Ligand SMILES: [Zn+2]
């Protein structure tokens with residue numbers, strides 16, 4: 001595993017700026033990978049690793065950068081809970097941990113960098129040095145990953161009988177005897193202009 005500083009530098013480049021979320025995301029990933037026995041996430045171990053992130057904020061970019069997992073590779077899944085947490089899964093052994101960034105760490109930052117007045121700068125500094133158990137809660141968990149959510153070729157491609165779009169990965173919905181895309185079944189997020 002590369003050092004914290006190397007990983008933080010890379011994630012900062014990918015993300016576009018340094019922020020507390022980068023520090024949290026890099027440390028969370030290092031902790032998660034160690035806990036499930038992954039040493040070389042972007043190399044030898046890359047096919048063993050699966051990550052579920054629960055928020056679409058800064059730290060998620062850091063998790064992507066450290067683990068090499070991504071939405072496009074289907075090795076990362078975004079579960080839209082709005083919680084600063086991620087679950088790291090070793091697909092080989094089934095071992096998995098869910099790590100949550102503790103809310104208390106925001107206040108605790110005063111203990112480590114009291115001299116920094118700006119709250120965000122203080123958190124950035126403190127999160128680098130704060131012990132893991134003050135920064136995170138770690139739980140060993142079991143995750144069932146559906147076959148259609150795994151990397152690899154799509155299990156199925158179905159044409160929506162309403163709009164004609166092709167739907168992959170079993171995201172089609174049967175409604176009143178018709179195979180539909182989710183948009184046609186549940187309402188679309190967009191509205192076509194004339
Ligand atoms: Zn950021």
Ligand SMILES: [Zn+2]
Nearest residue numbers: 160163181184
């Ligand atoms: Zn459709």
